[in-house]
Amino acid sequence: MNIGVLGGGQLGRMLALAGYPLGHEFVFVDAAPEALSGLGSHIIAAPDDDAALTELAGRVDLVTYEFENVPVASARAVAARVPVYPSPAALEASQDRLAEKRFFQSLGIPTAPFAAIGDRPALEQASRTLGMPFILKTRRFGYDGKGQAVIRTVGDITPAWDRLGDVACIAEGFVRFARELSVLAVRGRDRALAFYPLVENLHADGVLRRSLAPAPAMSPELQQAAETIATRVLEALDYVGVLAIELFQVDGTLVANEMAPRVHNSGHWTIEGAETSQFENHVRAITGAPLGSTAPVGVSAMLNLIGDLPDIAAVLAVKGAHLHLYGKQSRPGRKVGHVTIRSDDPAALARRTKRIEALLG
Amino acid sequence: MNIGVLGGGQLGRMLALAGYPLGHEFVFVDAAPEALSGLGSHIIAAPDDDAALTELAGRVDLVTYEFENVPVASARAVAARVPVYPSPAALEASQDRLAEKRFFQSLGIPTAPFAAIGDRPALEQASRTLGMPFILKTRRFGYDGKGQAVIRTVGDITPAWDRLGDVACIAEGFVRFARELSVLAVRGRDRALAFYPLVENLHADGVLRRSLAPAPAMSPELQQAAETIATRVLEALDYVGVLAIELFQVDGTLVANEMAPRVHNSGHWTIEGAETSQFENHVRAITGAPLGSTAPVGVSAMLNLIGDLPDIAAVLAVKGAHLHLYGKQSRPGRKVGHVTIRSDDPAALARRTKRIEALLG
Numbered sequence: 001m002n003i004g005v006l007g008g009g010q011l012g013r014m015l016a017l018a019g020y021p022l023g024h025e026f027v028f029v030d031a032a033p034e035a036l037s038g039l040g041s042h043i044i045a046a047p048d049d050d051a052a053l054t055e056l057a058g059r060v061d062l063v064t065y066e067f068e069n070v071p072v073a074s075a076r077a078v079a080a081r082v083p084v085y086p087s088p089a090a091l092e093a094s095q096d097r098l099a100e101k102r103f104f105q106s107l108g109i110p111t112a113p114f115a116a117i118g119d120r121p122a123l124e125q126a127s128r129t130l131g132m133p134f135i136l137k138t139r140r141f142g143y144d145g146k147g148q149a150v151i152r153t154v155g156d157i158t159p160a161w162d163r164l165g166d167v168a169c170i171a172e173g174f175v176r177f178a179r180e181l182s183v184l185a186v187r188g189r190d191r192a193l194a195f196y197p198l199v200e201n202l203h204a205d206g207v208l209r210r211s212l213a214p215a216p217a218m219s220p221e222l223q224q225a226a227e228t229i230a231t232r233v234l235e236a237l238d239y240v241g242v243l244a245i246e247l248f249q250v251d252g253t254l255v256a257n258e259m260a261p262r263v264h265n266s267g268h269w270t271i272e273g274a275e276t277s278q279f280e281n282h283v284r285a286i287t288g289a290p291l292g293s294t295a296p297v298g299v300s301a302m303l304n305l306i307g308d309l310p311d312i313a314a315v316l317a318v319k320g321a322h323l324h325l326y327g328k329q330s331r332p333g334r335k336v337g338h339v340t341i342r343s344d345d346p347a348a349l350a351r352r353t354k355r356i357e358a359l360l361g
Numbered sequence: 362m363n364i365g366v367l368g369g370g371q372l373g374r375m376l377a378l379a380g381y382p383l384g385h386e387f388v389f390v391d392a393a394p395e396a397l398s399g400l401g402s403h404i405i406a407a408p409d410d411d412a413a414l415t416e417l418a419g420r421v422d423l424v425t426y427e428f429e430n431v432p433v434a435s436a437r438a439v440a441a442r443v444p445v446y447p448s449p450a451a452l453e454a455s456q457d458r459l460a461e462k463r464f465f466q467s468l469g470i471p472t473a474p475f476a477a478i479g480d481r482p483a484l485e486q487a488s489r490t491l492g493m494p495f496i497l498k499t500r501r502f503g504y505d506g507k508g509q510a511v512i513r514t515v516g517d518i519t520p521a522w523d524r525l526g527d528v529a530c531i532a533e534g535f536v537r538f539a540r541e542l543s544v545l546a547v548r549g550r551d552r553a554l555a556f557y558p559l560v561e562n563l564h565a566d567g568v569l570r571r572s573l574a575p576a577p578a579m580s581p582e583l584q585q586a587a588e589t590i591a592t593r594v595l596e597a598l599d600y601v602g603v604l605a606i607e608l609f610q611v612d613g614t615l616v617a618n619e620m621a622p623r624v625h626n627s628g629h630w631t632i633e634g635a636e637t638s639q640f641e642n643h644v645r646a647i648t649g650a651p652l653g654s655t656a657p658v659g660v661s662a663m664l665n666l667i668g669d670l671p672d673i674a675a676v677l678a679v680k681g682a683h684l685h686l687y688g689k690q691s692r693p694g695r696k697v698g699h700v701t702i703r704s705d706d707p708a709a710l711a712r713r714t715k716r717i718e719a720l721l722g
Contacts, residue, residue, distance in 0.1 A: 013381070017378055017381060017382070020374070020378060020398065020400065020688075021378070021683075021684060021685040021686060022684055022686065023673075023684075023686035023688065023698075025398055025399065037381060037386055038386065038401065038402065039381065039400065040399065041399065275680075275681060275703070276683075284677065289673070289674055289677050290674055290677045290678040292677065293680050293681060297658060297659070297705075298658070312384075312650070313650055313651055316645065316650050316651045316653065317651040319636075319654050320636055320654060322382075322637075323382060323383055323384075324382040325382060325383065325384035327381075327384065337384075342636070344658075
């Protein structure tokens, strides 16, 4: 099939690399599809460019996204012409942090306490109802820790409001979590469901640094709880494709943080560490093919390459290390690639992960 | 790096899919690069087109091949301008079945008995010295069983000669083998060596149908014998890249049949079934990167898709089945894709392989 993709970053690149062996070809819409390095065809335009979307709809059998800040109106306009997976409703539910929290609530999925913040008095009220510390976030266009401020004391309220208060915000109570997890789930056009094992994630400055998969010290109950949460979301949205939900583990329970209606950084380990990668399963799902096995193959660690590239030869010399570069210019804070280390032996994995972490500095 | 590839079939396609994550880009020279489906850049010309090769040398950092019938003179002309891996000498050694047999002999590697056939009397003489049955083969441009005739009785001599005798030939004695094996080996620019486990191959009508990897019922001695043969060849040619050698197992010993100075159909299982695929290791080798682990990950079976495509959804529904389509139009006898089935459990692998074989008819 010809598959249209809104966005042309590293997720699009990895979707294409997974989709070619299945016989598919790709057309990307992106104003600067640098990460694609010539993979697939490109329409050089923003993903809300009407003419570009009309051209895209004429060239492909179906459309998907590789980033979620596509305007919902644009996605709906495309969906009027060709099938779009997941549906624009999934995009809408995940673009606005307030709508997302209310959506989780409506499904009985635990979240952090939260309050809509439309003006300064609402922020002061939230500081009393949520307690300190809490987090002020813009409702829209946040990713990788952007559009957020932690409020620890009353003195933090004014600078946070000055920085973020121009746009609609949400205040979220702090969750004292034991660890951050994520669940990657996939639903086919035939409504079949599959779930990868829970992943343990480590963030720094709001950016994912490391994922361990399957998450160490997991219980079947926690995996089941994650699958129940994901199933509710997938079915409520009549979702097709891969969905990621970031979770906090609090004692033995899970609290939903946010979701991404697409393949996700915390699922990159699946390229080598699972029988079928998240990228292949997304392509299988949206094209109506049977889903592939989500069983892990050994144990894996995924480390993001952020800013500069490490000594590539030294990375490749580590046994079981798999390098993925994104074809992007280095820039401080930018994700330019990742390394997955895979092994059948958890002790060897830990040793080799330490060696790679030392190379990343 | 920018990597030039002479040829643009499925092997080139899979080289590119393995090379993108390592940050490389590809320029292919092929008169009909259908299998590439737009992957990489293309110079649409035969790989012996002087102008195309001059253009290629100006655009890339190094050059490799994905098929071995590139004229040696063309490879040498490119090598005068940019590095070519493996060297044109490796190409030369494998293009002519007679030179190849003599090369094996010179390294003390057992081969079938053989005789150069330049005229009809030589063929009659060979029928006496080699004994019946034996095989008449053209010295050059043979692949997938083409350019061969089995001579079982004196009555077969005239038709075989009429069909093949216009060109230089070789007569090869029959090897009564227990099974066909192949060894995939790789040598880096730093002369490091790595070997995949021996693979068991099943051919029909001269075309590979199925590979099992690692080959069942292997002994460490046989693996060692294969590695010794491969090492002699790699070092004699100062080889860089992946090399495949097809072998016959005769009792507990190995007899070399032929070699291919490139990634090989009997190594396709390594994409899912080994820690590092043959394609990635070829790219690592020619770019001077450290070689990746050649350890198997579970057990694998690779089945070629020949002629028509099977029911794709039925194939993808089999657990552990990995589909690779080549973007080529169906045509009788043409390799249009392959399926690798991978499992940690040999019994499950055998069951699932049977299910896929039933789907292939």
